[in-house]
Amino acid sequence: MKALFSLFPADNFSLIAVVMLMPLLGAFVNGVFGQRLGKPAVRLMALSAIGISFVAAVVTFFALNGVIDASKTTSMVDGHEVTHHAHAKLFWTAWEWMRTSRVVATAGGAKDISVPIDLKFSVDALSGVMMLVVTGVGFLIHVYASSYMEADKAYWRFFAYLNLFVFSMLVLILGDNLAVLFVGWEGVGLCSYLLIGFWYTKTPNAAAGKKAFIANRIGDFGLLVAMFLLVHYTGALDWTGIATNARDLLTPGTGAQVHLWPIGGGQFQDLAIGSLKIPLSFLQPDKPWTITAATAVSIALFLGCTGKSAQIPLYVWLPDAMAGPTPVSALIHAATMVTAGIYLVCRLSFVFVMSPAVMTIIAFTGVATALFAATIALVQNDIKKVLAYSTVSQLGFMFLGVGVGAFTAGFFHVFTHAFFKACLFLGAGSVIHSMHARIHDDDKSQDMRNMGGLRKFMPLTYGTFAAATLAIIGFPLTSGWFSKDEIIASALVNKTTSPYAAELAARKIEIWTAPGWVPWVLWAMAVTAATLTAFYMCRCLFLTFWGDFRGWTIGRPSEDAHAHDEHGDGEGEEADDHHHEEDLTQPGAAPHESPRPMTIPLLILGTASIVAGLLLNPAAIKLFNHHFNFLPMEHWLEPVFEEATKGVGTVAANEAGKHHLEILSLVAALCAFLVGSGVAYWVYVLQAGKPAAELAKKVGGLYNLLLDKWRVDEAYDKTVVAGVDALADTATSVDQGIIDFVLARLTALIVAALGTILRLFQNGVVHVYAAVMVVGMAALGWFFIEPHADVNVTESSNGDYVLSAAPGIGYGYRWYPDSKGAPQAQAFTGTDQLKLHLDEGKSQTVKVEVRNAFGRITTKEIPISRPKVEKPQQIQLGER
Known part of the structure; x- marks a missing residue:
């Protein structure tokens, strides 16, 4: 370790640059030279770039652990020895990027203070874990994609985008200030657009890419507003500076009160236009509606998070993201982009807890999204759509966790979700790959009604998919059981208050507190969502892998069937236009297991889906630490959330009451798993799906509503999209009527007419010039x-x-x-x-x-x- 720090000092740990820049190098080489290098060289470059980045990330993580271990201190609390750990960081500064300024009121008047913004990166307990997830899971997805995309002619372009995606996510999580984070934030947005619409000749794919890009820009506006507010109130954008000056977001002396109504704190007076008087004074409230700057910043930040992490109302882009290649879906849904919002809430947790109102909004938004998306997933037949809505739902659980102050549990669910959701999506890709051996039709090959019995033909895929399913539905001792059940328990037990509540009360500043019924409502909704999760995920597992294979008569495979997956050639033409002469009376070839480059990542991810939860368990960590001195995740993240947890209490009167609530939640979560999976087993295994079909007929309207995703997209089309279209039509009319006709054609006509008139006088005849001079002199005389x-x-x-x-x-x-x-x-x-x-x-x-x-x-x-x-x-x- 000493040799490592002699090469890379903690305050100039340049190995961070290797972690980030290797994926960028891979993107550059494959993007510029990949088409001429050939697929083997492109594969080697892409895998080497991510692999070296992962190795450097592991070394960096061990170095960080050494710094944390060296910062340990012990103290006696109630007769017990308690170990404390400092919030240690490794830094690397590239250069000073730019400077901005803030205006500060002083005794001598207003003064501009310079705010430096460095191109600076850091690794701490929070970003260190994210760094390992992004590079580790990202590397496995790259290995998987190297085989999955082998038949695509745009192989080089795909891996250039994929490497760039990982680089952008690393910039996002390793940036030491909001400005650098925003660069990565926009980078993953760009890459998602490029990868979701990778097969851009298919209209739905191109539309899905644009939808993701536009929805994220709405959220990004909130993040930009938050950055301006933070510079104004705290004078900093780096994490340390924001934390140091966070109190200024609540201090009235800094003007940290934002007037909602009347805007700017003004007054409404009756408007007089001549003899006409328009009454407006009734709009004046008895008391101005104000919020603290902390609330304003938190709301703006959360708007950005809802866009990036697909929460209500900006969730609509994520289900459509499945239009891209399956490895892209795995990367977006599991390890990178969608977790950025959770990461940002965790990173600035000390700001969010200053506003209990916003914390409650986050919790309700998360649990509502979890429940809403789960209802849609109940009836979907496309295997990737089920997993897409599952991602939206699981992200809702994460926001519920951070919204009730369980930041460690929420972030740990990010960690475990990366493994089991990547495994699920890659497993679905393996199934689709096998189905495409029979028919080249995207819809049919992804429809679970055409599958069944695949565990006989694809045992490795089935085993890993089943392991990931057990994790996501909360089977005891799997990773999902540790993380999701902890979130559900925290929703019932935790109570968020401002860490400065007493100080604000002394200054007579009102801070909103949640009513007593809020934890129970959140908990009930979370348990319901967990029950639905167990049902629809078991339904997906049973329809895909259990029973008899229902795809024998889908069609015969073509001669090059094994060389195709769910796409065409990626360069604007379908590989064979997916037109084959099919003999529906004869069975085709049996499904087959995927190649080793696809199954090995599945085995690793499936294993991690089962055992990753043990990282939260101190006993398991103690056994592991026979050689390595690592901390359980809860203690590992303690320094990061130390300030935030000061604002998190409990609804219980004492420890015994808290323990009873935790037991109640544990039993309810177990019942959710048993009821959801048990009902799915009875309906789709014992009854072969007959009860579901009968129920769909009885409640056809509700079933079709769920199948149509509650028709939210249609509602947006009729309102938001129609309004934007109307505005665009108006702008077009203005452009054509005013810009083109009045400013361009009419002015040109006037100039031409004036030119024609002037040419009558500018004709070279002397007496005409003399007459004009006489008229001019007369006009001047009249003026004087x-x-x-x-x-x-x-x-x-x-x-x-x-x-x-x-x-x-x-x-x-x-x-x-x-x-x-x-x-x-x-x-x-x-x-x-x-x-x-x-x-x-x-x-x-x-x-x-x-x-x-x-x-x-x-x-x-x-x-x-x-x-x-x-x-x-x-x-x-x-x-x-």
Whole structure:
């Protein structure tokens, strides 16, 4: 370890650059030279880049563990020795990227303070685990894809995108400030667009890629707003700076109160337009509606998280992401993009806990998404759609965990979910690969109604898929049981409050607290969602692998069937247009197990799906630590969530009450697993699906509604999309009617007409030029003969007004202070100014006559009014 730190000091740990830049190198080489290098070289480059990155990540993780181990301290608490661990980090700074500034009020006035933003990366307990997941699971998916995509002509382009995806995710999780994180955040958004729409000649695939890109841009707006707010209130974007100045998000002295209504804290007054009065004062509330800056920042951050991690209402893009190749689905749904939102909430947990209201919103959004997506997955027949909605549901569980303050449990579910969801998606890809040996039709090859009995033909795929299924449904002692059941228990036991609640109460700042019924509602919804999860995942397992194979008469395989998967050639043409002469009366070849590059990753992921949960168990870690000094996940993450957990309490009156609630939750979660899986076994194994078919006929409307995904996409089409289309049509009409016709064609016509007229005079005839000169001189003479009554009005603060008339040769002036009254002087004088005073709320019309040297007179009236000034009311700050 000493030799490692002599090469890579903790404050300049440049091995982080190797972790990140190797995938970027792979993307560059394959993207630029891959088409000429050939598939073997592309495969070697892609796997080597991710493999070296994973090895460097493991070394970095061991180095981080050494730093954490060296920071251990012990103390005595209630007669017991307690070990504490510092929040250790490894840093690498590339260069100072840019500087921004914030305005700070000081005794000497407003002052600009520079805020540096470095291209800086760091690894701590949180990002270290994510780094291993992204590179480790990402490497397995790359190995799998090297065989799965072998027949695709755009093989080089696929791996260039896939390497770039991993690089972007590493930038996201290793960035030491929000600005660098945002670069990776946008990078994974771009890569998801490229990979989901990889087979861009198929319209649904291209549409799915655009849908993912646009939905994520909506969420990204929230993240940008949060960055501006953080710079304004805390003067920092790096994690340490935000944590140091986090109190400024609650301190009234920094202006950390955001007025929701009236906007900006102003007042509504009745609007007068001439004699017409429009009443607006009724909009003025008795007390301004305000929130703290912490709440505003948390809401903006959470908007970004809902887009990236597919929560209501921005979840609609993730199910369509299955349009891309299956390895892409595994990478997006398991190890990378969709977990970014959870990671950001965990990273800035100390900000979120300052607003219990936002924490409750996060919890309800998560559990509602988990339950909503689970209902859709109940009736889906496409195996990838079932898994896609399962991902949305599991992400909801993660948000529920962090929303109730169980940050370790929520993040641990991210960790375990990466293994079993990657295994499930790759297992589904193995099944689809086998089904494509019989027919080249995407829909039929993914329809579980055409499968069944595959465990006889694909034992390795079945075993790993079953292991991952047991984990996701919470079979005892599997990874999902440790993480998901901990979240469900925390939803019932935890109570979130602001860590500064007492301090804010002393300053008479109201902080919202959740009612007592909230934990019970969250827990009941979570248990229901867990029950549905057990049902639809067991349904997926039974329909795919149990019973008899229902695809014997789907069709005969073509001669090159084994060389195809779920796609065409990837370059805009289908490999053989999927048109084959099929003899539906004769059985085709039997399904087959996938090649070793596809099954080996499945075996590793399936094993991890079973045993990864033990990393949360201190006893298991103790056995493992015979050679390595690692901490259980809960203690490993303690320093990261130390500040956040100060705002997390319990609804129980004492430890005994808390223990009873935990036992109740454990029993309920076990019942959810037993009921969901038991009903699925009875319906689809013992009864061969007859009860489900009969129920679908009885409740056909509800069944079709679930099959159509609650028709949310259709609702969005009728409202949001239709509104955007209408706005686009309006913009098109404006462009065509105003820009093209008025500003372009009409102005061109006017210029052409003027040119035609001018050409009549610019004809080279001298007497025509002389006539024009005569007319011009006459116009100038008329201008100088006529007097000009131009008046400038100057107002002072006390109601005094000075009216100044424009001077001229031989000008005389006669002022009328009241236009209907007598003049100030009967004769014209050289006085070109008039002074007068008006009281508040008064108005007056002044008249002036101007005479020039030729005796011609011009008159002008000038209306003057002084508004009545209302005294502002005192507004007390508070959160409402």
